[in-house]
Amino acid sequence: MTGNIHSCENREEQQAEAKILEVEIMLLQIKIKNYKSIGGEIIFDLVAGSGSELKDHLFIEENNMKALPTIAIFGANASGKTNFIDAIYDMCHNIIDSHNYDENSTIHVTPYLFDQNLRSQPTEFEIFFSLNDGKEYKYGYKATTGHVLEEWLHVRKLSKNNTKWLHIFNRKDHEINCDERYKDLSSYCERINNKKLLLSYVGKFSPDPVFSEIYNWFSLLFLINVKTLNNDLQKMIDLCINLYSKDESRKDFLLKFIKEFDHSIEGINIKDERSNNGMMKRKVYTIHKDKEYPLDIESDGIKKLFVCCAIWYEHLKNKSGVFIADELDSQLHPLVTRRIVRMYNDEEHNEKRSQLIFTSHNLVIMDNQELRRDAIWFTKKNKNDFTELCSLAEVKVINGQEVRADLNYEKNYLAKNLKIGYSKENNPNN
Numbered sequence: 001m002t003g004n005i006h007s008c009e010n011r012e013e014q015q016a017e018a019k020i021l022e023v024e025i026m027l028l029q030i031k032i033k034n035y036k037s038i039g040g041e042i043i044f045d046l047v048a049g050s051g052s053e054l055k056d057h058l059f060i061e062e063n064n065m066k067a068l069p070t071i072a073i074f075g076a077n078a079s080g081k082t083n084f085i086d087a088i089y090d091m092c093h094n095i096i097d098s099h100n101y102d103e104n105s106t107i108h109v110t111p112y113l114f115d116q117n118l119r120s121q122p123t124e125f126e127i128f129f130s131l132n133d134g135k136e137y138k139y140g141y142k143a144t145t146g147h148v149l150e151e152w153l154h155v156r157k158l159s160k161n162n163t164k165w166l167h168i169f170n171r172k173d174h175e176i177n178c179d180e181r182y183k184d185l186s187s188y189c190e191r192i193n194n195k196k197l198l199l200s201y202v203g204k205f206s207p208d209p210v211f212s213e214i215y216n217w218f219s220l221l222f223l224i225n226v227k228t229l230n231n232d233l234q235k236m237i238d239l240c241i242n243l244y245s246k247d248e249s250r251k252d253f254l255l256k257f258i259k260e261f262d263h264s265i266e267g268i269n270i271k272d273e274r275s276n277n278g279m280m281k282r283k284v285y286t287i288h289k290d291k292e293y294p295l296d297i298e299s300d301g302i303k304k305l306f307v308c309c310a311i312w313y314e315h316l317k318n319k320s321g322v323f324i325a326d327e328l329d330s331q332l333h334p335l336v337t338r339r340i341v342r343m344y345n346d347e348e349h350n351e352k353r354s355q356l357i358f359t360s361h362n363l364v365i366m367d368n369q370e371l372r373r374d375a376i377w378f379t380k381k382n383k384n385d386f387t388e389l390c391s392l393a394e395v396k397v398i399n400g401q402e403v404r405a406d407l408n409y410e411k412n413y414l415a416k417n418l419k420i421g422y423s424k425e426n427n428p429n430n
Contacts, residue, residue, distance in 0.1 A: 025217050025320045026059065026067050027355055028136065029128040034121055035090075036083040039112045039386035041124070044084070046071060046355065047160075049374040049393045057345045057372055059353050065160045068375050070344045073359045073389075074366065075379030080387025081359040084379065085326040086110075088223065091125040094143070094197055095218045099204050101195035107143050114385065122149050130158050131213060138165065139199060139214070147194045149173065153214075168210075171198050182208070220321035222311050233303060237295070240310040241282045245270055253317075254309040258302065261336055264288055265302075301331040315354035316343070328358035337362045341370060 026046075033041040048058050048066035058066045075081050090108035098107070109123035126140030136158045141151040151171040157163045169185050170177045176198065178185045185202065192201050202208070203215020244251045251268055258265055267287035275281050284295040284306070295303065308323075315321040323344075329337040337360065343349045344356040366376060374393035382388050 025132060025220070026130045026353070027127070027221075027322050027357075028067060028130060030088065031124070031126040031140070032084070032087045032091075033124040034111045034118050035087045035123045035125075036110050036112065037080040037381070037385075037387040038083060038087065039115065039118055039384060042084070042387065042389040044071075044377070044389055045374075045391070046357075048372070049391075051373050051393060053368065054345075054372045056347070057375070065158060068355070068372070069350060069353065070341055070356045070371065071358075071375050071377055072341070072365055072371060073357070073377045073379060074361070074363075075359075079379040079381055080389075081379050082326050083387060084389065085223065085324060085359060087125070088221070088324060091127070092218050092221050092223070094141075095200050095203075095215070097200070098148075098195060098197045099200040101193070103193060103195065105195045106145050107148065107195055109143050109145055111144075112386070129217065131217070134158050137214065141197060148197060151198055153199060169198065184208075220315075220319065221324060222315070222321060223324045224308070224311075224326070233300075233307070236307045237284070237303065238282075240307050241270060241284060243310045243314070244268075244284075245282060247313075249317075250310060250313045253313045254306065257309055257339075258305055260339065261333060262302070266290070299331075301333070301336075304331050305336075312340075312343070316350050316352060318352065320352040320354050322355045322357065325356075325358040327360065329360045329362035334362045334364040338365050338370065341365050345370075 028045075028047055030044040031041055032038050032044075046068045048068050057069065059069055060066055073081055073084070090110070093108045098105075101107070111121060111123055112118040122142040122144050124140065124142045126138065128136060128138050130136050134157070135155050138154040138156075139152070142149045149172070151169075153168040154165040155168055156165045166179065167177070168179055168182055173194070174189050174192075176186050176189055185198070185206075188198060188201060188206075192198055199211065199215065202211040203218075204212075206212070244254070251270070255265070255268055265286050265288065269285045269287065269292060270282055271285065272280050273283050285292040286295060286298060286302075287293075295306065308325075311323060315323055328340065341356070344354065347353075365371060372393075374391050376392040378390055378392070378395075380388055
């Protein structure tokens, strides 16, 4: 890691200037309301706070806005970690696919079911992000399983200050109110039904590059969870085989990563072979002591790395994206998880300034040398049994100790009868 930035102010300024020259796509904030265990609104913020620790773990945007490359989410079982990841998945699923929805389709939302009032209310999603045009975008929608009620897309200058939002479009049912520059959007009213998101439709079919770029950005949010790995692992391996076959350096990246933790694997070969039905199919072999063995015999952890490294290489070397994982540490040694976090936090590895969001029970990375306080988040249930989400930077006291950058986070997190105290303005129960 580039830890020497702390000791040289001039070098830090040079690094900041170099990063500003190329503004990449960046996820800044997500808001979710009324989804599964998330009853009230939760806000997930990837804009860095004022903490001075680990400054080299930040992406510096235009106008000195600082974004986090990595956020880890911890919490007890059934506190809502997976529901939060599922909410992002369903939000993106609707954006990417709803242009294909017909009247018989179901919009992917699941309201809080244990409250009669919320059960009949819409789910709300809102996401803030920057594109490489130096602007910040705010997109959101409210929907039930059968009806898109509202949808909006706004834009403003990317800045740490609260600059004025300008609307690109506001939609309510079939009525679309557009800015004059995008007046052609009103012609899409008749082409979208109650199940289709306008962004999904114009992202696929509008000639305006703004919408296609935003639409394509959502396709770069790669989500992975334990269920997907268990149920569709072979399908994902087959998809990744094609990626490795197209780019030898991608395979070198995988092998180098694996050999840091498993020296017995000397190489990886991908071969075209004819199956029993006569069809040609690519198969993966690992090399141990100069002999080839099918990937099938390797551990689930190695298979998971085969899939994930293909995506990490794409995000770190080719195109900026967001990798979102539920239980990233599942099937992986704690030191492997730490290596992944360091890879995303290291600007030399993370050439395209991609971001990593993951849930975990691995406390090796809950360390003040690995993650900033605003990069460590917690889920918990409040008195209404709603999932709450907050960062360690918002917490003032843990077990009677002031939360400072030098606090032993892991020790205090595991303490019996854990007590967390918020500052008055950040108390979620206010």
